[in-house]
Amino acid sequence: MATKTFNIEGMTCASCVQTVEKETKKLPGVQESNVNLATEKLNISFDENVVSVQDIQAAVDKAGYKALTDTEQKTFAITGMTCASCVQSIEKATRKLDGVMSSNVNLATEKMTIVYNPTVVSVSDITQAVSNAGYEAHEDMETSDSTNEEKDKKQKKIKSMWTRFWSSAVFTVPLFYISMGHMVGLPLPEIIDPMVNPEWFSLLQFILTLPVMIFGWKFFSVGYKTLFRGHPNMDSLVALGTSAAFVYSFGATIAIWLGHSSFAGNLYYESAAVILTLITLGKYLEVRSMGKTSEAIEKLMGLAPKKAIVVRNEKEVEISVDEVVVGDTVIVKPGEKIPVDGVVVEGITSVDESMLTGESIPAEKNAGDNVIGASINKNGTIRYQATKVGKDTALSQIIKLVEDAQGSKAPIAKMADTISGYFVPVVIVIAILSGLAWYFGGQTGLFALTITISVLVIACPCALGLATPTAIMVGTGKGAENGVLIKSGGALETAHKVQTIVFDKTGTITEGRPKVTDIITVNGITEEELLQLTASAEKGSEHPLGEAIVRGAEDKGLEFMKLENFDAIPGHGIEVTVDGKTVLAGNRKLMDDRNISLSKLASTSDELALQGKTPMYIAINNKIAGIIAVADTVKENSLKAIEKLHKMGIEVAMITGDNKGTAEAIAKQVGIDRVLSEVLPEDKANEVKKLQAEGKKVAMVGDGINDAPALAQADIGIAIGSGTDVAMESADIVLMRSDLMDVPTAVELSKSTIRNIKQNLFWAFAYNVLGIPFAMGVIHLFGGPLLNPMVAGAAMSLSSVSVLVNALRLKRFKPSTI
Numbered sequence: 001m002a003t004k005t006f007n008i009e010g011m012t013c014a015s016c017v018q019t020v021e022k023e024t025k026k027l028p029g030v031q032e033s034n035v036n037l038a039t040e041k042l043n044i045s046f047d048e049n050v051v052s053v054q055d056i057q058a059a060v061d062k063a064g065y066k067a068l069t070d071t072e073q074k075t076f077a078i079t080g081m082t083c084a085s086c087v088q089s090i091e092k093a094t095r096k097l098d099g100v101m102s103s104n105v106n107l108a109t110e111k112m113t114i115v116y117n118p119t120v121v122s123v124s125d126i127t128q129a130v131s132n133a134g135y136e137a138h139e140d141m142e143t144s145d146s147t148n149e150e151k152d153k154k155q156k157k158i159k160s161m162w163t164r165f166w167s168s169a170v171f172t173v174p175l176f177y178i179s180m181g182h183m184v185g186l187p188l189p190e191i192i193d194p195m196v197n198p199e200w201f202s203l204l205q206f207i208l209t210l211p212v213m214i215f216g217w218k219f220f221s222v223g224y225k226t227l228f229r230g231h232p233n234m235d236s237l238v239a240l241g242t243s244a245a246f247v248y249s250f251g252a253t254i255a256i257w258l259g260h261s262s263f264a265g266n267l268y269y270e271s272a273a274v275i276l277t278l279i280t281l282g283k284y285l286e287v288r289s290m291g292k293t294s295e296a297i298e299k300l301m302g303l304a305p306k307k308a309i310v311v312r313n314e315k316e317v318e319i320s321v322d323e324v325v326v327g328d329t330v331i332v333k334p335g336e337k338i339p340v341d342g343v344v345v346e347g348i349t350s351v352d353e354s355m356l357t358g359e360s361i362p363a364e365k366n367a368g369d370n371v372i373g374a375s376i377n378k379n380g381t382i383r384y385q386a387t388k389v390g391k392d393t394a395l396s397q398i399i400k401l402v403e404d405a406q407g408s409k410a411p412i413a414k415m416a417d418t419i420s421g422y423f424v425p426v427v428i429v430i431a432i433l434s435g436l437a438w439y440f441g442g443q444t445g446l447f448a449l450t451i452t453i454s455v456l457v458i459a460c461p462c463a464l465g466l467a468t469p470t471a472i473m474v475g476t477g478k479g480a481e482n483g484v485l486i487k488s489g490g491a492l493e494t495a496h497k498v499q500t501i502v503f504d505k506t507g508t509i510t511e512g513r514p515k516v517t518d519i520i521t522v523n524g525i526t527e528e529e530l531l532q533l534t535a536s537a538e539k540g541s542e543h544p545l546g547e548a549i550v551r552g553a554e555d556k557g558l559e560f561m562k563l564e565n566f567d568a569i570p571g572h573g574i575e576v577t578v579d580g581k582t583v584l585a586g587n588r589k590l591m592d593d594r595n596i597s598l599s600k601l602a603s604t605s606d607e608l609a610l611q612g613k614t615p616m617y618i619a620i621n622n623k624i625a626g627i628i629a630v631a632d633t634v635k636e637n638s639l640k641a642i643e644k645l646h647k648m649g650i651e652v653a654m655i656t657g658d659n660k661g662t663a664e665a666i667a668k669q670v671g672i673d674r675v676l677s678e679v680l681p682e683d684k685a686n687e688v689k690k691l692q693a694e695g696k697k698v699a700m701v702g703d704g705i706n707d708a709p710a711l712a713q714a715d716i717g718i719a720i721g722s723g724t725d726v727a728m729e730s731a732d733i734v735l736m737r738s739d740l741m742d743v744p745t746a747v748e749l750s751k752s753t754i755r756n757i758k759q760n761l762f763w764a765f766a767y768n769v770l771g772i773p774f775a776m777g778v779i780h781l782f783g784g785p786l787l788n789p790m791v792a793g794a795a796m797s798l799s800s801v802s803v804l805v806n807a808l809r810l811k812r813f814k815p816s817t818i
Contacts, residue, residue: 084465089231241456275793282797308339349380467760475753491732495750516552612665
């Protein structure tokens, strides 16, 4: 019997406690289940042979809550991987460990993200499991120094690969000439002519091949280690193929020196050397291309300044940006980068935030305004107080989001992952069986060996393993460049299937800040006088309409008059004495109560209301003076974005708490297909559910705060962010700038990425499906050519490179224009 404690999320009352206890007690094997509302914990005793932790979590989830164990998530840098089979081996080895909830390895980033219970399994247990599988795992510390160290490692790896390639080529080129040249009539010195001196002909080839085998030693050390541990990978295939060619040729060389000169025509040294050289070249190109897929992260990291000037003991001192602490007063001069996030306490300037928000116009900053780390101070010196440092800054959060997305797996990768797990062992069996079949079918041992080597060398699990992660890396990086932060591979995949997009109205389609749209006057008063009087009257009001009128007067530079009396009339408006005049401002009820004739203004008011505006009647000294209409205006790009979505065949809905008339007026302005009005914030998620019940894939676009339940309910939650609150948990995609044009951009990027992944997977599968039978000699059975192992090696290298090059085409992605 085991006892475990779970943290329960989502409980609000004693009824929740009862629900969770009831659902878990139903499970077979559960002896006791107690939930504490105060600590939000579930203590449960159960028989591990009957019910699992996952069953308990599923039961709690079914009840409408979440059961979480005390888990940690860590990222490890993995060294020694070469193909998709390596990924499968590491995931399998770590997932076997007790206490490990999930383990995902990304071949493109060479990182493993693992969620585990630290009370059950330790970091050393995890690294040992990886080591037992034949690889090395090092905890990823995520500091700027470790990032630079990782970049240096990549550069060293690229340099090492290039050195290995040209060093191998120096010996392979003359070897190839010696072994094959005489077959096409090229001259050879008599001392190494196979017809005259077969002994020296074979010995020289052996001498030239040996260094290439040494330069390619890593293929053998990794390949055989993983093979003997039961987790063969691509290196195992290369090692087996080239070893077979080398060992056979070495045996033939001994036979030649013992007097059997006929073996001179059966040497395979050049195949072993050329295969190793070409695969090393392929690996070099692969490593270089993989470096380019993570350029987006490097660009973001490059934005962060290294130094900061802070005030310490009333003196200005320059320190490393890592030493800045919350509360420090930071000084930034014109042209300098802002080191960390904070609030301006002194000075006026404009700040270029384009690298983070995509907004090209510099933002004006005064005392009290927020500034974002890594943005550029344009023209004034400011002092500001640091509010977020280190990992908490907006830039760090963006980098973390992009890294997490690049390290995640899309559902589309599952098929390739499953196949990769069985791929290498199956290929080894096919290679051996093919060779034996040809041998027992009457062919020579040399012919059978050629078939076996060709099958081993042409098979390429790398292409399968790289097809999805490389496209996701480039796609999410490209999204970040365009101000679209996609939080996972799953979100990137789902976005292209969206059929309906639901927009929250306030702050999403509209500015979320009412402003004066119309001023209509009667009885000889001017628009300016009416606005000045009304704004002066509303100066003491906290009503959103009153605040909008005050802002309207401030924008026009009008002076406020002195208030003598202020009386708020609930549900009607206000009565104020301003400059000796009695001003009434409110709705029609207020005017009717005071018997004030509205004359023609009643019909004007109705017209304004139909346009989604809120009219306010103004009377001066009990005589109607005019109407001031206030509305939450539509954002500049809302209409364009919705037009673009319609062209993409996507239905657009709007959800709002406003009355039907106001909602439909706004919907008409921007071309909304479906209006969901008078919806309370807590009911928004239910409205999304109703759309999903129609069988539609639904995306929800909101501000990420009031709309959190709806964002979480939708198939894709898209949060509108200003660039300072990018880690909104409820959303799958965060738009850095409040520009709705980024919504169709996110969908387009998803479509482009998924199309790219499908192309990659098609070519990776097609290559192996066509290449392996060709190498087995199937075409030769029908009179076709036999595949040379050297050509097989070249084809294998090119398959991985072609997948990477195709993924890099995504870097050319640009949002379409309408």
